[in-house]
Amino acid sequence: MAHPIPDLTSPRWPGGPASAATPLLVGCGAGFSGDRTDAARPVVDALMAAGQPAVLIFETLAERTLALAQLARERDPQAGYEPLLADLLRPVLADCLAHGIRIVSNFGAANPEGAAACIAALARELGIRVPRMALVLGDDLMGAAHAQALQAACGADWPTARVVSANAYIGAQQIAQALQQDAEIVIAGRVADPALVLGPAAAWHGWAWDDWDLLARGTMAGHLLECGSQVSGGYFADPGYKDVPDLAHVGFPIARIEADGRCTISKPENTGGLINAQTVKEQLLYEVHDPAAYLTPDVVADISQASVTEVGPNQVCLDGVRGHARPSHLKVNVCSERGWLAEAEISYAGAHALARAQLARQIIATRLGAQGRLRCDFIGVASVLGDDDSQWLAQLPSDSSAPRDVRVRWAWEQPTARAAEVLLREVNALYTCGPGGGGGVRTQLRSRLSTVSCLIARDLVACGWRWWRAAGECA
Amino acid sequence: MNSSASIAVPLYRLAHGRTGDKGNRSNISVIAYHPALWPVIEAQVSAERVAAHFAARRPSHVARYVLARLQALNFVLDEVLEGGVNSALNLDTHGKALAFDLLQMEVALPADLLMHCKGPQEP
Numbered sequence: 001m002a003h004p005i006p007d008l009t010s011p012r013w014p015g016g017p018a019s020a021a022t023p024l025l026v027g028c029g030a031g032f033s034g035d036r037t038d039a040a041r042p043v044v045d046a047l048m049a050a051g052q053p054a055v056l057i058f059e060t061l062a063e064r065t066l067a068l069a070q071l072a073r074e075r076d077p078q079a080g081y082e083p084l085l086a087d088l089l090r091p092v093l094a095d096c097l098a099h100g101i102r103i104v105s106n107f108g109a110a111n112p113e114g115a116a117a118c119i120a121a122l123a124r125e126l127g128i129r130v131p132r133m134a135l136v137l138g139d140d141l142m143g144a145a146h147a148q149a150l151q152a153a154c155g156a157d158w159p160t161a162r163v164v165s166a167n168a169y170i171g172a173q174q175i176a177q178a179l180q181q182d183a184e185i186v187i188a189g190r191v192a193d194p195a196l197v198l199g200p201a202a203a204w205h206g207w208a209w210d211d212w213d214l215l216a217r218g219t220m221a222g223h224l225l226e227c228g229s230q231v232s233g234g235y236f237a238d239p240g241y242k243d244v245p246d247l248a249h250v251g252f253p254i255a256r257i258e259a260d261g262r263c264t265i266s267k268p269e270n271t272g273g274l275i276n277a278q279t280v281k282e283q284l285l286y287e288v289h290d291p292a293a294y295l296t297p298d299v300v301a302d303i304s305q306a307s308v309t310e311v312g313p314n315q316v317c318l319d320g321v322r323g324h325a326r327p328s329h330l331k332v333n334v335c336s337e338r339g340w341l342a343e344a345e346i347s348y349a350g351a352h353a354l355a356r357a358q359l360a361r362q363i364i365a366t367r368l369g370a371q372g373r374l375r376c377d378f379i380g381v382a383s384v385l386g387d388d389d390s391q392w393l394a395q396l397p398s399d400s401s402a403p404r405d406v407r408v409r410w411a412w413e414q415p416t417a418r419a420a421e422v423l424l425r426e427v428n429a430l431y432t433c434g435p436g437g438g439g440g441v442r443t444q445l446r447s448r449l450s451t452v453s454c455l456i457a458r459d460l461v462a463c464g465w466r467w468w469r470a471a472g473e474c475a
Numbered sequence: 476m477n478s479s480a481s482i483a484v485p486l487y488r489l490a491h492g493r494t495g496d497k498g499n500r501s502n503i504s505v506i507a508y509h510p511a512l513w514p515v516i517e518a519q520v521s522a523e524r525v526a527a528h529f530a531a532r533r534p535s536h537v538a539r540y541v542l543a544r545l546q547a548l549n550f551v552l553d554e555v556l557e558g559g560v561n562s563a564l565n566l567d568t569h570g571k572a573l574a575f576d577l578l579q580m581e582v583a584l585p586a587d588l589l590m591h592c593k594g595p596q597e598p
Contacts (some may be wrong), residue, residue, distance in 0.1 A: 063497075064560060235493070238575075241593045242491055278491060278506065281545050285504035287495030289551045291540050307544045320544065338562065375564035384567035385576060387531045388557050411564035451561050453498060 024204040025054040026197050026221070027254040030088055031228020033060040037087040039228065039252045044092045046254060046268035048099050055200040056096060058088055058105035059193050059226045066190055067335030067449050069109035070142075070165035080111035086122050093119070094128050097184060104175055104196050108187040110165065112136065115187050116468035130470070134178030136188035138463035141166040141332060146460070150334060153454035159336030164449060168330045168456060171297030172218075173209060174465040175199025187468070190333075192296045194222025201257045215299035216323025217261025220306070223294070224265055224283055224318065228252050231265055231283040232314075233273030246272025264317045275314040284308070284318070293324070295331075300324040329455035338450035342420035344427035344443040345379070345409045348435065354381065354402040356435035361393065363434055364410060367426045372414050374423075379407035407440075413448070420445055479587040487578035488592040490516055494574040499559040500551065501570045503577055507546040509591040512584075516548065517541065519582045525550050528580055529573070532557070550577075 027047050029040030040056060047054040060082045073080025082088070085107050096103055108115040112135040120130045141150060142165065150166055151158050170188075172195035178186045180203045188196075201207070201218035209215070224231045232253045233244040244250075251271025256264045265275055284303060288294055294301040302322040309317045348356040361376045368374055375388050378396075381403050386392040396402070410427060414420035424443040431438060489512040492504045505520055507513040522539040529537075529552060536553040556570045557563040589596060 238487075238491070241487065278508075281506045281547055282491065282493040282504060284545070285495075285502070285506075285542075285547060285549050286493055287497055287502060288549060289497075289500070289502055289538075291542055291549055304540075304542065305544060306542075335561075341564075373564055377566060384565055384572050388564060392531055409566070411566075413562075413564065449561050451498070451559075 021259065022053065023259070024201055024257045025050055025052050025254055026200060026225060026257060027054065027056050028059065028225040028228050028252050029056050029092070030058040030060055031226065031230060032062055033065045033082055033084070035060070035228050037084060038091065040088065041091045042268040042271050043252050043254060044095055044101065047101050048095060053100075053204060055102045055104055056092065057196040057225065058103070058107050059196055059228070061106040061109055061190065061193075063333060063451055064335075064449060066109055066167055066333070067165040067451070069111070070335070073110045073114075078114050078117070081109045081115035081118065082107035085115055085118050089119060089122055090126070093122060094126055097128060097131055102179060102183070102200065103185040104179075104200055105186070106188045106191055106193070106196065108135065108189045110140070110189060112187040112189055113468065117470075119185060120470060131184040132182065133185045133187060133468040134181070134183035134465050135468050136170070136174045136178070136186060136191060136463075136465045138174075138461055139167045139170045139188075139190035141168055141461070149456060149460050150332065150454065153332065153456045154334060154452055157452040157454065159334065159450060159452060161337040161450070163334060163336045165335040166332060168332045168461045169297055170330065170461065170463045171195050172199035172202060173298070174463050176203035178465045179203040192298070193226040194219045194296060195298065197222030197225055197255065197257075198298060205257075205259045209298070210325075212299050212323030212325060213321075214261045214323070216301035217263065217321045218257065219294075219296050219299055219301045220284070220303060220318060220321045221255045221257050221263035224263070224280065225253050225255055227283060227286065229273060230286065231279055232267045232275050233279055236274070236279050236282060242278065244272070244274045248272060261321070262317060262319050264311060264315055266315045275316055277308050277310050277316060280308045280316045280318065295327055297326065297330055299326050328458060330458055330461055332454050332456050333451050334454065335449050335451050338448040339413060339415045340417045340420040340445060341448050342412045342414065342423040342443070342445050343410065344424050344441065345407055346427055346430055346438045347405070347407045347440045348438055349405040350437065351404070353404045353406045354378070354396065355398055356437065357406040357408045358393070358398070359435045360408050360430055360438065361390065363430070364423075364426055368412065368423065372412055375411045377409045379409055380405050383409070417445060417447075479585050481583040482586050482589070483581045484584045484589070484592065485578065486516075486520065486580045486582055488594045489582065489584070490578065492574040492578060494569070494571055496556060496560065496569045499554050499556045501555050501573055503550045503552070503574045505548040505550070505577070508593055510546060511588055511591045513546040515582060515584055515588065520548060520580070522550065524580065525552070525577065528577055529555060
């Protein structure tokens with residue numbers, strides 16, 4: 001291999017950079033649970049070719065994902081981490097270890113220990129050594145020790161149904177500490193998404209945990225990376241208005257983070273996608289409320305005076321981010337069971353399709369009565385833009401301009417599976433008892449989850465990290 | 476500055492945007508394609524008009540944030556996702572489509588700015 005290998009025995013990870021000018025490269029290999037598993041390979045190739053200190057992150061944990069992971073762990077104590085973990089790492093693990101590219105991720109989900117065991121097994125399968133792995137802990141607040149504080153924090157929002165998961169969004173400090181102790185892979189659960197980037201940046205550059213401007217800059221670099229290709233042309237294209245080349249092979253982003261916190265976003269050579277001021281602005285504002293106060297566990301970031309500059313082809317620099325003191329409280333998501341959702345569909349096409357769809361809608365509403373929330377959509381007319389009360393559908397014109405291919409879709413919420421099944425039977429019965437010419441009934445029934453958020457005092461959450469050791473290995 | 480007559484054009488010719496969601500709250504960015512179009516967007520795409528655009532979803536509050544250096548607006552719509560990702564009955568539980576819905580809003584554009592718009596150059 002011609003690629004230079006960065007010297008990891010230098011004091012850079014432990015104790016800060018040898019040279020203030022050495023930037024850190026952070027590449028992103030996944031932006032959600034279910035992202036493309038072949039995305040990380042070109043990113044790692046680019047990081048290897050750069051020969052600079054580098055980190056690869058995988059962000060795989062959305063609001064719901066953790067509750068689903070907790071349920072998976074209840075069924076199987078070995079499960080509860082990112083289901084695609086081995087598929088995500090198999091193409092890149094050997095090269096990351098060989099070239100000193102650290103891996104930082106929240107793919108531990110509800111079971112970081114299980115994720116580490118999975119990675120160890122993968123390493124053995126690949127015939128390489130088992131990496132030094134650190135587990136970030138403390139986000140899981142499910143135990144009895146936290147029950148009272150959580151109930152108090154949630155107040156009237158505390159769920160009446162069974163609680164499935166309760167996790168605090170913890171910050172970047174444990175990730176940074178593990179890297180400074182020379183961890184090769186840092187496995188977290190519910191850390192704030194941008195902490196996956198702030199942790200490495202703060203560790204590499206030796207940033208102080210009260211240097212709010214620097215922490216905010218590292219955080220916003222993380223914000224740009226955390227959704228994978230959403231900053232590099234994914235989720236952006238609008239043909240004729242915003243054209244993006246080769247989304248089938250979209251390149252995932254790499255941030256070059258300077259010691260002063262400025263970052264430049266780029267992507268691997270010979271990949272599809274696009275990075276320009278527009279793609280970066282869309283992602284910068286994604287899921288932001290007040291731009292002067294983007295709340296994270298580590299800092300309150302302020303992008304009200306931020307600017308983005310195109311500094312080269314597919315290269316954009318983010319500047320002007322400022323920071324304010326971190327919040328006194330941490331956000332906690334509490335997930336609970338929430339009954340059942342029944343969904344059913346039937347199509348009406350050809351002459352008077354819309355009129356027959358409207359009739360079907362009225363029949364089902366009559367049959368189900370006023371029990372539970374019922375929603376109806378006309379796919380082909382309005383699959384998502386209607387409202388729960390069908391006011392929008394009711395005022396559709398029925399003249400000759402009316403659509404001639406309509407798929408009617410219902411969603412119905414009920415406390416039990418048995419009650420929810422009634423919708424499935426009623427829509428199925430439209431075959432013979434409903435308007436003429438209905439076809440293609442499909443139905444599905446699934447359990448639901450509910451999330452409430454609350455704030456909990458920081459000192460009630462015991463964040464920490466420890467080395468992973470294989471079962472049976474002495475401490 | 477622009478003394479020419481105004482024409483009605485859809486916002487998607489002047490701006491692009493993206494929806495984000497947290498719980499039952501949605502944020503929608505509206506970002507100018509060209510610096511010359513920014514004053515039109517800033518002047519006309521008000522919180523009141525956005526609230527009216529999404530009236531069927533009954534937002535309890537609409538806040539507008541101005542990011543002058545990015546030439547962008549950020550709208551935050553409270554209680555607009557019919558419960559949000561876990562509880563909405565809508566197929567699009569995240570409200571991902573809302574930004575493109577908002578971009579259909581009409582604005583009055585001074586005709587001499589049409590050259591800076593995306594899409595066909597005929598009005």
